Amino acid sequence: MRSQQHRKDGDRNEQAHSRLAFQAAQERGDEHISVVAQRSAKSQDLPHVRTAGNQSLRDIAGEAREVIERSIEDPDISPALIASTLGISVRTLHRSFSTSNESVMSLVRRRRMQKAHEDLVQSDDIAKVSEIAARWLFSDASHFIRNFKSIYGATPAAYLKSLENSRDS
Structure with missing residues (x-):
């Protein structure tokens, strides 16, 4: 019972984070991130989330680098925000950087x-x-x-x- 509640709380937090990412992107006028974050926020209600199986880790890392470049001045940039923007898990984001010599935040x-x-x-x-x-x-x-x-x-x-x-x- 407790693990189900913990999972539900985590899902609610992830949904809230996606909505915040969408709102922040809209406020900055960043249309691409806004659209991706909106899609991510909507997909939180669905069981499907992008995984490395749907896309190569190299492609995911490339997309993450693009998000980082567009968001480099954002004080709230984090692996969670980047993953949410891309519609992937934080673990998948970190795995996509595993073949490079730097982590997500060291790149930032x-x-x-x-x-x-x-x-x-x-x-x-x-x-x-x-x-x-x-x-x-x-x-x-x-x-x-x-x-x-x-x-x-x-x-x-x-x-x-x-x-x-x-x-x-």
Whole structure:
């Protein structure tokens, strides 16, 4: 009895999450995600959910990457939201990334860091590091600086200085 109630609660939570994903996509004006999320929300009432058997894991990972690119600025992006948008389970989403060297969220972090890097190079202003970190949803500037240094081998300030020196040469 308890497991049936737990399952029902989980189904209700999944339905609510799908509806929220649909509403959020509509508010952002993202028609593709909106349509997919709406379909996902409606399919929650049906026993059929897309599985890897219906589609290759590589295709699912590709679709997930597209959703991530379109939703990269969404602070609520998560494996659950991505899976719901695609109409698949979170487990299937993670399985689709199992052959790559990164998880779903590590891809999100990497893409956000690449976008932050582009913004930093374009702004050419070290004073904007905190703004860039916040824009790309890093918890704070020090977290951003540590991650930046681990990827690019230098702090943002040192990186910009080396770019400036290489331009002057």
